[in-house]
Amino acid sequence: MLKSLTMLLAAGVECGVDTIVPIIIDRDMSNKDLSRTILLIEDYIDVNRIADTKGKNKFFKTKIELLNNELCLQLKDNTQKFSDFIGKSTMSPENQALVEMLFSNETLELDMTAGFQGNPNIGSVVLNQFDDSDIFKAFATNFSKGDKIFIISSIFGGTGASGFPLLRKILHTPNVKGSDGQDLPNWGLVNDALIGAISVLPYFMVGSATDNSLVNSDTFIDKSKAALSYYKTEDKKLDTFYYIADKRTTTYDHHKGGDEQKNDAHFVELASALAILDFVNPDKEKSNIHRNAEKKINYTTYKEFGMNADVAEINFNDLVDETKKLLINPLSRFMLFRNYMTMVFDKESKYQPYARKRFNNDFRKNETIKKLEAVQAQFYNWLQEMEKQNRRFSPFNLTTLSAFDFVKGDVSINESKDFMYKNWAKVDNELNSQIGKMDKALKNEQCFIELFYSTTEELINYKN
Amino acid sequence: MKIIIQQTLIILFSTVLFLTACGNNRKSKNGITPANDEFVDTMTGTSVKPIVNVYIENSSSMDGYVKGVTEFEQAVYNYLTDIKISKFTDSLNLNYINSDIIPQGSDIEDFIEKLEPDNFRVRGGNRGTSDISNILKSVLSETQENEVAILVTDGIFSPGKGKDAAQYLVNQQIGIKNSMAEYLKLYPNTAVILYRLSSKFDGYYYNREDSRTYLRSQRPFFIWLIGPIEQLSNLRTAVSESKFKGSGVQNTFSITTGNKEINYAVKLGSGKFKLDMKSPKNAIKNLKKDTKGKHKSARFSVNADLSGFLLNDDYLNDNSNYDISSKDFIVTVSKAVSPFTHQLNLSSDNVHKGIVSIKLKTQIPPWVEAINDNDGSVPLEGKTYGIKYQIEGIYEAFTFSNDFYTELKIYIN
């Protein structure tokens, strides 16, 4: 989901805040999805450095910051087996018996490096040691007035399901002390901060276990129900609580974790990211936030995600106007940008004035630009992956070679002003026109991103 | 795309046609040549016929030319008749001349019939001397505007017994020069033509001492034509030298006043140079030496209309009659195409810059010296005593202010 959020921010979707600080809490450090996300965010951060052009550019505009340059809240203890973690072997025989009653043998023998594999009961024990970590301290130190907190968790999983309520509780506990015994700084601000959360209900299944995994998607619904009933206690503890689920599911390959756990992107993740944007949107404050004079939460707003129709293949027309307006221009512009870079740039940059003496052969070897293109590649993959799901998000024709005909459905994204210029020539013409308007003080990379934003903004303008 | 090409083609071709239709349609104009039966004054364009006064010297030394039927008589008779036939003049007056002018009417036939020594004697005047200076003076004083004088004489001086002959000749020359110069002041457009002819002579030859010897042989005689240049030109056109009967014209001398402007122009393509655009007739630039040929010289030619000087081709084609200001250049003369008469070809081994002046010199032709008898004591075959001094007298009068007929100036930049 963080990936979806990153993609949306890369595309320049409107965000009500200027910085997002993501913190991933996961014990499964070698999860391939996590690795991919970390790389993506690192690339994004690099590109974001050139995104502030003081011009029109919105691509990569929102800053993503990592606390202590780390994305993940590392849980200190590296003990692998659950029984070792709780120190069963050092317990008294009576306690050991209690433990054996509470947890199954498989659970006790669980190698936790791969996460809690759908056992929130373990997770809740283990994750209680949040407040000891360095990231948490950094979180507190860097927290300012006006900052908002948003918790994303899946209800049916292991780590996410167990961690969410714990986390919320700690954030609302006053005078929490760090590992050094000192009060964590700014904790009063943290207590009072606006807080939202999304709980992602089941939207996929897993195939049968290929190894000794305890994950079983048949149990997803039951576990969700169990967690939901617990979440009733979160009422009035959160300003806004978002829920999302999808009955139309795809079955993923079964890998309990490690570098094999690589699930394709899903529209639900994208929609979840929209929840964040909804929460931080200052225009939505009236509907999302209800606090009294003492800054205490009067009541929690509950929100669910809706579309125009329950279709297997979603394009922009199937989204409600608000969602459509939010997504269509940024995603289309970014798509055009990506398509141009992959299909046209190599050939045309030799001839077009906008590229002359600026974006020559070596330009693409620039580290930041390489990362920009890496993000674009990931953007494309992300769209491809979403297309493969049972509930396909397929707003674009991903195989077209045309410059403007890639938006599916009866959507008109631009007006043809210049009938003289068609297809990619139209884009080149606009690039050549825009380059003259660029601020001369901008560095090359900044100029590049500003140029492409201005151009795509001029060419793609969905109104209505 | 295709339509655009078609449209472009249409525009292209229609424009070409339009442009090509804008060319100039200049046709070459023909020159105007005067008809033969009407004499047009080429200077003023008027067609006024001149009065012609004919003077035949009837001093004693002339008797030998008129005894019987001689070539002298034939030549003169024929010439006057031709003049009459050509309608050059409506008024032809015949006279004898020695110390006086004795009019003889206008009947040529009668006049010629009466050309006999006896009649010479009878007609009066002082036949004893041939004071050529006085004769000329008398003729000039009788010749008014638009009149032509024809003087026929043997041209022999007769200083007389005991006189200083050499001094006499010089004095005659001065006298002639003076008379002519005075006449030129009144009529600056005057020309003089002198024909030297030959005839059978049967009579007494009087030498410088006035002593006579009987002679029977061919002797030269002279016909002077004096009058306005245009009329003499017309006369020569009407009755050319070739029409003379008898032995014909042996030599010709002509002279006119000089320093005249004529039509001339550098000939395009006559060498490696470019004509000056502002003044293409007489200015050239970038004169270079030839690159081909054995003898590489810098060349150019000038076409000139030299018809206004009454000079014949013998004179005009003779390089020595031209004076070039720059000794680098040598000149040759060849025929030119209308409206010019002659082409002056200049060449030099060096490329010259500056003004090159070409003068057509006023000169006495070499034959004058050749047929002059300086001694005068005995008749020399083909020679005439003192003729040179007469001609020189005329020459000096005409060349008093300048000694060239015309000057061509070519500017080389």
Add this chain to the structure above:
Amino acid sequence: MEELLGNIYCWFESIFGQYLAEHLWGYNCETLMYQRNLFNVIGLITIGISFVLVLAYYYLPLFLFNHPRSNRWWNWLIILLIAGIFNFFVAYGWTINDFLNGNIGDCLMYTRDSEGNIISQLIYKKDCWLFGLSNFFVSAMFFIAWSLIFKWWSRNCKYSPF
């Protein structure tokens, strides 16, 4: 100044001949003076055509002109060739018309002897073709010059041909 265009054409005089050149300078065989300088007329047309096509190439929004797909060096070259060919025909057409209609002075057409018989011919039809060719080169020169001056503000073709 009046002779500037003529002097430019005269770089090619050895191609189309001295006598056709004199005709174009305006030499009149009767007056023996220079009158209408045709180099100026033809030259101005050539300059004008190449100027118009240069402007069109760099600024007219039409395919082949000022278009992102026609900013290759050979697109520019094609327009140069079109201008050159057009101007070739202007020059050829003008001179061949003069040649065929007897507008070229006799003293430039032939050398004659004193009787007026032709000794040699000085201007031939091929000279008109060669003048056309020379004008093609002159057109190319001006096309390049105009390109160098005016291309800088072109949106799509600024760096065409270099």
